Amino acid sequence: MSGTVEHHEVIVIGAGIAGLKCCQDLNEKGVDFLDIEARKRFGGRIYTDRTGKSNYELGPSWAHDTLTNPLFDEIVNSKDDYGLYYDDQNPYYFGEKLEDSDYRKFKVNQVVKELKKYIELVYYQELGRKDVSVKQIALDYIYRQRKLLTPEQIEYAPQFLRHLELWHGISWEHMSSKFALVDNVGRNCCLRNGYDQVINRIVESLPAKSLVKGVAVSKIEHSPKKIEVATTDGHHYTCDFLVVTVPQSILQLDPKETGGIEWMPKLPQRITEPLSNMDFGKLGKFVFEFSEPFWKHHDTDRFIAIATPKPDETKNVMESLDRNQVPSFVESNQKELPKPWDFPVLILNLYKVNHVPSLLCFTQGALTEYIEKNPEKAWSYMKPIISRLAKSPKDVLEPENVVCSQWTVNPYSRGSYAACTPGNDPTDLVIQLTRGMGNIRFAGEHTILDGAGAVHGAWISGKREARYILIKTGRMEGEIDF
């Protein structure tokens, strides 16, 4: 590297929650640092849209694991009003033709509960068991319980299980069943006044000169003696410690792509191998703002639109069961344009939560990609689904404003967060990234198991790496326990 070189004790790449938390802890101990962020704003995957009638979360909505979430504890004890709200009333389920009361009559939720227990049990009882997709394991369960299930339960319980797609952002056909179940430690709490407040508080506490935005890191050259960083605006930096907090999708990216980073020498195989064994989800969020709430159930926090079972698939399943065979599935053609009712959709009723006549829809994988690429099609896709919530079709209003997430099309995220397809195991990658490469450290939601994929996990990982540096430089007492 040539030209003027600026030196900092620590360089942090990325100013999402992991990078910013790391900077906050370093700053408190007087460490000289520079945080380089590619986007023109701070916060990364935390993004609160404030262009409409209310604040809308296009990234995270909830604090998870609230019994063991140290960031949440800080939020609860802060002077700021985050508008904490538990939107965890039972959701209202509805389908193309069926209502919540129908699914209740069929006792679908009871079967889904058992199906989840079945998934837990099979991997617990047989540790080396081959990981299969969520869709396949649902069919295995149906086969096992075939004499005890009604036709409606066989048809709809697997579709209910697909709500997991709206956690992981990938299709159930491609989702690891071993890592699919979500067992939150404590209730999930919504930050009604905006997650961006968490980011703003940290940014306000840091010296402005130590935060650079709108500039991407393009190259990292390293040897045991020297770490050098080059950016897209032609600047060169050296540092004693480097903390890399870019998303897993960016670490996996070809360096020639926008956002990609060239490593010299290349990342070691112990990191690249587990990296290539991980997937990245595509959770999307779409807000529809109306002049008034035309939907029924004003008092319900959440609606879940259940995908319509495909008649030929149901027929195949029934025929396999008649033949006493485990049903198997044919992968659906992702190239077809998504049709309403092909996918489950989670809808937050912001009239209940934030007192605005708006609905916030969550989508997964192929559907997210499609709508994020074609935001003008968001309403035409959702209209038939949302219309089912109206008292009568003539009550349905056109939205006054539509706000769409852009996670899959943004070069610095390229999706939502780390996800597992069958056979993936996040443990190895987490171990290798936590171990780091000497003074090159890694933080972010993909570098931690407790809080993996979540805001608080990313926050804890940023804290972990600041602590590492503070101990290594003699500013903090303690043992490095990883």
Ligand SMILES: Cc1cc2nc3c(=O)[nH]c(=O)nc-3n(C[C@H](O)[C@H](O)[C@H](O)COP(=O)(O)OP(=O)(O)OC[C@H]3O[C@@H](n4cnc5c(N)ncnc54)[C@H](O)[C@@H]3O)c2cc1C
């Ligand atoms: C739609 C959606 C919903 C979610 N819902 C929840 C939820 O309800 N609760 C929850 O806890 N979590 C949720 N999450 C996950 C949560 O948002 C993330 O886990 C967390 O914000 C990740 O923080 P991070 O610091 O690891 O990464 P990021 O926030 O992505 O920060 C990394 C930063 O690196 C920057 N960067 C990338 N490449 C470069 C480069 N070459 N040079 C410089 N900078 C670069 C990026 O621009 C980014 O700002 C959700 C995420 C999404 C997308």
